[in-house]
Amino acid sequence: MITTILTDIEGTTSSISFVKDVLFPYARERLPAFVVTHADEPDVQHWLHEAAREAGLVSATQQEIIDLLISWIDADRKSTALKALQGMIWKDGYTNGEYTAHVYPEVPARLRAWHAEGRRLYVYSSGSVPAQKLFFGHTDAGDLAPLFSGWFDTETGPKRDAESYRRIAAAVGTPADTILFLSDIVEELDAARAAGLQTTLLARAPSPCPSHCTHRCVADFDAVEAH
Ligand SMILES: CSCCC(=O)C(=O)COP(=O)(O)O
Numbered sequence: 001m002i003t004t005i006l007t008d009i010e011g012t013t014s015s016i017s018f019v020k021d022v023l024f025p026y027a028r029e030r031l032p033a034f035v036v037t038h039a040d041e042p043d044v045q046h047w048l049h050e051a052a053r054e055a056g057l058v059s060a061t062q063q064e065i066i067d068l069l070i071s072w073i074d075a076d077r078k079s080t081a082l083k084a085l086q087g088m089i090w091k092d093g094y095t096n097g098e099y100t101a102h103v104y105p106e107v108p109a110r111l112r113a114w115h116a117e118g119r120r121l122y123v124y125s126s127g128s129v130p131a132q133k134l135f136f137g138h139t140d141a142g143d144l145a146p147l148f149s150g151w152f153d154t155e156t157g158p159k160r161d162a163e164s165y166r167r168i169a170a171a172v173g174t175p176a177d178t179i180l181f182l183s184d185i186v187e188e189l190d191a192a193r194a195a196g197l198q199t200t201l202l203a204r205a206p207s208p209c210p211s212h213c214t215h216r217c218v219a220d221f222d223a224v225e226a227h
């Protein structure tokens with residue numbers, strides 16, 4: 001019996017294009033000024049230091065760190081430090097009404113229905129937890145954040161590592177096989193299944209389900225079986 005649904009964001013609840021064509025360029029354009037203006041804030045300082053550490057830079061100028069972070073945005077690197085900084089920059093865009101987060105049309109009603117049935121909903125995304133909360137707090141369909149019981153990002157661990165899903169099951173406090181993980185990435189689902197979670201692949205149009213997929217595969221949330 002599925003009691004808990006854990007969902008990815010990009011490619012699952014929401015289009016890859018919104019993240020790549022709206023969020024990433026917004027952060028890319030504002031990152032240099034953001035770093036210069038906020039570098040003294042402890043949170044920002046922490047993540048700048050973490051980015052330098054991740055890159056193996058013993059000492060780096062502010063401009064070198066900015067260049068590094070921009071190259072990571074361009075490469076879609078799932079760096080925890082980059083994601084934390086991007087989330088801080090995206091905040092202004094949401095609160096100023098410059099954009100709202102895309103969700104596929106059936107997603108809000110399906111999330112509400114699962115919530116009303118008593119299932120607990122969680123997010124696991126490479127986007128930072130603050131960025132996830134902003135995202136679901138400002139969607140095209142309004143504020144969906146209250147539907148979720150909790151949020152996980154790569155501070156819990158990489159999304160392709162089974163240990164991350166074991167940690168999530170322990171944090172949620174329910175047996176792994178009662179959790180259904182939804183994602184558009186087969187390697188993430190493989191890791192979740194290795195940890196004992198149930199899995200469903202989202203193959204959003206025009207992508208077909210892969211021919212030799214070993215995970216249940218559906219085109220949208222209405223086709224997800226969560227029994
Ligand atoms: C929280 S919205 C930003 C999403 C993001 O930065 C990202 O890398 C999405 O990755 P996901 O794990 O949701 O596929």
Ligand SMILES: [Mg+2]
Nearest residue numbers: 008010011184
């Ligand atoms: Mg995804």
